[in-house]
Amino acid sequence: MTREEFSNAVELPVDTMAALERAAESHRHEMLFSNRAFHIKQSAVRDVFDISIQPGLISLAGGSPYLKSLPLEDLGRTAQRIISDHGLEALQYGGGQGMEELRRQACEVMAAEGITDADPADIVITTGSQSAQDVAAKVFCDPGDVILCEDPTYVGALNAFEAYEVDVRTVPMDADGLVPEALEQQIRALQAEGKTIKLLYTIPSFNNPSGVTLTEARRQAVVDICSRNNILILEDNPYGLLRFDGRPLRPMRASNPQDVLYLGSFSKIFAPGVRLGWALVPRHLYRRFYLACEAVVLCPSPLTQMLVSAYLREYDWMGHIRDSRELYAERCSTMLAALEEHLPGDVSWTRPEGGFFIWVTLPDGVDTYPLLYEAIDAGTVFIPGAAFTPGEGPSNKLRLAFSAVSPEDIREGVRRLAPILRAAVDKAKVRRAG
Amino acid sequence: MTREEFSNAVELPVDTMAALERAAESHRHEMLFSNRAFHIKQSAVRDVFDISIQPGLISLAGGSPYLKSLPLEDLGRTAQRIISDHGLEALQYGGGQGMEELRRQACEVMAAEGITDADPADIVITTGSQSAQDVAAKVFCDPGDVILCEDPTYVGALNAFEAYEVDVRTVPMDADGLVPEALEQQIRALQAEGKTIKLLYTIPSFNNPSGVTLTEARRQAVVDICSRNNILILEDNPYGLLRFDGRPLRPMRASNPQDVLYLGSFSKIFAPGVRLGWALVPRHLYRRFYLACEAVVLCPSPLTQMLVSAYLREYDWMGHIRDSRELYAERCSTMLAALEEHLPGDVSWTRPEGGFFIWVTLPDGVDTYPLLYEAIDAGTVFIPGAAFTPGEGPSNKLRLAFSAVSPEDIREGVRRLAPILRAAVDKAKVRRAG
Numbered sequence: 001m002t003r004e005e006f007s008n009a010v011e012l013p014v015d016t017m018a019a020l021e022r023a024a025e026s027h028r029h030e031m032l033f034s035n036r037a038f039h040i041k042q043s044a045v046r047d048v049f050d051i052s053i054q055p056g057l058i059s060l061a062g063g064s065p066y067l068k069s070l071p072l073e074d075l076g077r078t079a080q081r082i083i084s085d086h087g088l089e090a091l092q093y094g095g096g097q098g099m100e101e102l103r104r105q106a107c108e109v110m111a112a113e114g115i116t117d118a119d120p121a122d123i124v125i126t127t128g129s130q131s132a133q134d135v136a137a138k139v140f141c142d143p144g145d146v147i148l149c150e151d152p153t154y155v156g157a158l159n160a161f162e163a164y165e166v167d168v169r170t171v172p173m174d175a176d177g178l179v180p181e182a183l184e185q186q187i188r189a190l191q192a193e194g195k196t197i198k199l200l201y202t203i204p205s206f207n208n209p210s211g212v213t214l215t216e217a218r219r220q221a222v223v224d225i226c227s228r229n230n231i232l233i234l235e236d237n238p239y240g241l242l243r244f245d246g247r248p249l250r251p252m253r254a255s256n257p258q259d260v261l262y263l264g265s266f267s268k269i270f271a272p273g274v275r276l277g278w279a280l281v282p283r284h285l286y287r288r289f290y291l292a293c294e295a296v297v298l299c300p301s302p303l304t305q306m307l308v309s310a311y312l313r314e315y316d317w318m319g320h321i322r323d324s325r326e327l328y329a330e331r332c333s334t335m336l337a338a339l340e341e342h343l344p345g346d347v348s349w350t351r352p353e354g355g356f357f358i359w360v361t362l363p364d365g366v367d368t369y370p371l372l373y374e375a376i377d378a379g380t381v382f383i384p385g386a387a388f389t390p391g392e393g394p395s396n397k398l399r400l401a402f403s404a405v406s407p408e409d410i411r412e413g414v415r416r417l418a419p420i421l422r423a424a425v426d427k428a429k430v431r432r433a434g
Numbered sequence: 435m436t437r438e439e440f441s442n443a444v445e446l447p448v449d450t451m452a453a454l455e456r457a458a459e460s461h462r463h464e465m466l467f468s469n470r471a472f473h474i475k476q477s478a479v480r481d482v483f484d485i486s487i488q489p490g491l492i493s494l495a496g497g498s499p500y501l502k503s504l505p506l507e508d509l510g511r512t513a514q515r516i517i518s519d520h521g522l523e524a525l526q527y528g529g530g531q532g533m534e535e536l537r538r539q540a541c542e543v544m545a546a547e548g549i550t551d552a553d554p555a556d557i558v559i560t561t562g563s564q565s566a567q568d569v570a571a572k573v574f575c576d577p578g579d580v581i582l583c584e585d586p587t588y589v590g591a592l593n594a595f596e597a598y599e600v601d602v603r604t605v606p607m608d609a610d611g612l613v614p615e616a617l618e619q620q621i622r623a624l625q626a627e628g629k630t631i632k633l634l635y636t637i638p639s640f641n642n643p644s645g646v647t648l649t650e651a652r653r654q655a656v657v658d659i660c661s662r663n664n665i666l667i668l669e670d671n672p673y674g675l676l677r678f679d680g681r682p683l684r685p686m687r688a689s690n691p692q693d694v695l696y697l698g699s700f701s702k703i704f705a706p707g708v709r710l711g712w713a714l715v716p717r718h719l720y721r722r723f724y725l726a727c728e729a730v731v732l733c734p735s736p737l738t739q740m741l742v743s744a745y746l747r748e749y750d751w752m753g754h755i756r757d758s759r760e761l762y763a764e765r766c767s768t769m770l771a772a773l774e775e776h777l778p779g780d781v782s783w784t785r786p787e788g789g790f791f792i793w794v795t796l797p798d799g800v801d802t803y804p805l806l807y808e809a810i811d812a813g814t815v816f817i818p819g820a821a822f823t824p825g826e827g828p829s830n831k832l833r834l835a836f837s838a839v840s841p842e843d844i845r846e847g848v849r850r851l852a853p854i855l856r857a858a859v860d861k862a863k864v865r866r867a868g
Contacts, residue, residue: 076518
């Protein structure tokens with residue numbers, strides 16, 4: 001697929017977007033936009049969402065879960081029964097907190113990871129955990145307030161936060177996740193700047209995009225630093241149960257019910273199409289958080305809530321997670337082996353213990369964004385690293401997702417990508433030498 | 435049901451909420467809340483949502499559509515087919531604008547009301563039109579900016595707007611809807627105050643809660659006034675097709691594609707449980723609006739989108755609307771007759787030409803909020819008028835919904851309510867006389 005075909009294929013191609021922007025700027029309505037509106041960015045992940053589903057292209061871009069192992073026939077019958085037997089409830093408005101049964105089941109899911117004291121009364125079912133991130137920024141952050149996050153971090157969270165004019169600042173990670181000393185240093189630096197730090201947003205297990213996991217030893221240290229500085233932790237844990245080997249690590253919320261607002265998601269352990277997640281909110285923060293959720297959507301869909309609820313009640317959901325773990329582990333190994341085989345020696349990457357993503361680092365001086373177009377021409381697609389950090393500068397990183405791609409396609413995708421990366425590395429070498 | 439039972443019955447009873455608020459105030463995290471958070475209010479409609487479904491109680495409160503006439507067996511089979519045949523699409527992430535077929539179908543729905551030039555490319559499918567109201571306030575309003583609205587107006591919109599520290603100001607209505615002269619006067623007064631007016635939020639057909647319709651003659655006058663003053667119109671039209679007699683009035687958007695951001699909903703013509711609506715956005719405003727939608731939810735649920743899409747493709751949806759219109763018309767007449775029969779002479783009410791609601795006005799000096807508790811004790815429930823206006827003062831109005839109640843229950847509900855209203859009217863008379 002050529003670059004032009006790419007532009008024509010995506011629903012909102014970059015050129016059209018630019019044209020729309022020009023149209024907006026010259027219109028008398030332009031002055032109606034809020035300051036906030038100018039902070040709302042386009043997501044590189046969403047940009048390539050549409051292209052990713054083009055035939056022939058091998059997408060290593062989207063963080064989609066593998067759904068083919070779900071029992072679709074049975075789920076179809078379950079949905080049929082929900083609508084024919086309980087349609088008056090499933091198709092009507094529901095309560096703003098979400099259904100009690102589903103909130104109880106969310107507690108069971110969390111118990112499987114080590115959160116054993118969750119009360120369904122402290123849960124709000126949200127329209128995906130994306131919506132919980134939006135609401136968290138809304139109820140906690142005035143313009144200019146700081147949210148700390150890992151560098152790199154989830155692009156959707158960055159977009160949600162920046163839409164509220166939040167000053168998103170990063171904390172460095174190493175192979176063991178967030179570095180506590182660096183966190184403390186960043187907090188002191190920001191306090192010296194006179195900034196108000198409201199939240200630490202973290203994906204401690206299999207961070208999106210890096211795949212890095214915060215070690216157990218560091219988890220409490222991070223909570224304690226935040227607690228001492230009156231910073232609330234927003235723990236986003238969509239992948240926690242998808243640890244390839246051994247037991248899942250205990251979430252930070254497990255021992256810290258007061259200091260952590262925990263976000264869970266049904267997208268990765270069941271299916272994103274139901275658009276459901278949940279927030280487990282410290283009781284003293286619950287009321288405002290819940291009211292804000294309600295002000296955005298009135299209620300989560302009773303129909304999809306009942307489907308998830310039936311899935312967790314009647315199906316072997318833990319068995320599905322076990323199968324998924326094996327499948328993702330195999331795909332991750334396949335991708336690591338392919339990277340080892342095809343990429344040059346001065347390119348490095350993470351070795352995740354779970355989740356969906358591998359994070360590739362090219363030598364300094366390589367900008368991965370223009371490589372995206374070359375990759376598309378070569379029949380594959382990834383997400384450039386710049387998407388996952390609040391700054392505007394170029395990035396020498398990129399994210400590869402192995403979750404929704406067959407091992408054969410993973411090998412082929414990496415094979416297609418390798419010459420592009422190799423050429424870019426060589427070009428950077430020549431530039432440095434010159 | 436007693437008042438105590440009421441408190442225990444609702445998911446988040448008023449007392450518990452107060453306790454939660456006290457817990458929050460004394461916690462060191464209280465200072466983490468944004469200014470915005472203190473503007474997020476509890477909705478009286480949502481307060482009584484849970485009580486409304488208690489057995490024995492006749493609810494004249496909630497604006498729920500009547501769903502029993504939907505072909506639930508068939509819809510169940512449709513959902514089954516969607517999941518078993520297209521589950522990999524229905525249960526996966528989807529595009530941020532919503533599916534193209536559903537956007538095309540939204541254009542067909544709008545064409546039935548007189549909007550014949552809508553382009554699917556200008557539509558965003560939203561998580562209910564509530565979510566579109568939230569996004570509109572987000573992308574257009576800085577704190578202190580004004581949104582004009584009818585007095586009274588939809589409580590959910592008030593909650594969405596006030597969560598962004600919007601200064602919501604009202605424009606008086608008469609039996610023909612918004613009064614253009616009063617609109618002009620309010621604009622001049624606000625301009626003299628130095629305020630920035632961004633939007634006029636209006637429900638021109640069968641306003642919630644009043645049931646009042648803006649006449650065709652006035653529609654263009656209102657648009658012209660707004661256009662002259664560079665105020666964008668946010669036209670919320672969930673009930674437009676539910677006109678009891680004759681053709682639906684043309685929405686304000688029909689002749690004014692540049693000046694009206696139009697909100698449609700599948701909640702009232704199909705089912706609220708799918709949580710889907712749409713926004714038809716002037717092209718020059720589309721990009722920022724769309725990006726803001728995506729930042730909140732990534733994408734609307736593909737599963738529920740495909741269900742609505744199949745419903746509009748394979749079922750006689752216009753026939754269902756015709757049946758619904760007849761049913762709602764009959765219920766409205768029943769309620770009007772019951773009010774005529776049971777209420778004292780100094781109580782008045784609106785005579786809607788469509789929609790779900792009748793608006794009852796008691797004499798000055800009556801506060802309808804405390805009457806809610808008496809009504810619950812008597813086995814019925816309504817929404818006090820104060821919910822539907824941005825001010826804090828008491829209201830002598832109340833909203834009655836006839837949409838989801840059988841004619842027998844409408845008569846019985848009004849019969850239960852009447853002595854409470856009569857006593858309140860008499861007490862106010864005595865007070866005035868004393």
